[in-house]
Amino acid sequence: MTHNRICRSPYDAVLCDLDNVIRFYDLTRLAELEHAAGLPPGTTAALAYGPEIDLPLLLGKITQEAWVDAVALGLADRVPEGTARALGAALARAPFRADPVVVSLLRRVRARLPLVLVTNATLELEDDLSTLGLADLADHVVSSARVGVAKPDREIYEIAAERAGVPVHRCLFVDDQLQNIEAAMALGMTGVHYRGPEDLREALAVVLEA
Structure with missing residues (x-):
């Protein structure tokens, strides 16, 4: 996918957690x-x-x-x-769903910037994303079960930035866990503590409204 870079944006890629941001369990x-x-x-x-x-x-x-x-x-x-x-x-085996508001926001931002899912997940992740209809949501998926390191290990953030094709300090990182955000920010990323869709909407406004 070709992405149009937004010069006014403080970041060139969005790295986003999956669970408790996009996916929620019942x-x-x-x-x-x-x-x-x-x-x-x-x-x-x-x-x-x-x-x-x-x-x-x-x-x-x-x-x-x-x-x-x-x-x-x-x-x-x-x-x-x-x-x-x-x-x-x-x-x-708890059932799960995706938040349609968050999915919509991320699909919109992906039209402008690279989007990478960065998640501590299991070997079932790919099947789960297909079940949710989200196999094509992101440009790349960095799963801890596939790369052998988990958040908040710095290596998983570096892998994600490399796959996005941008320096770490030009990445926006979204997660619901503070320790994961702090680890990303220690590498120079912009961090967003996700508590609801408005947190994501506010962080992405500079891109989506450009």
């Missing part, structure tokens, strides 16, 4: 299972997303099924084995 079923098991809300996710269990998945070293096994093992001292496995599976 954890209703997991919450119901936790309630039935007498577990505090969020127990399963807190365990599953801890670095010892989650990082091997995000680095592409284990499959999602192995991740579910690890979650079930971690819950084994609190609930019966069958319940523990059901909780892990409910998290792994």
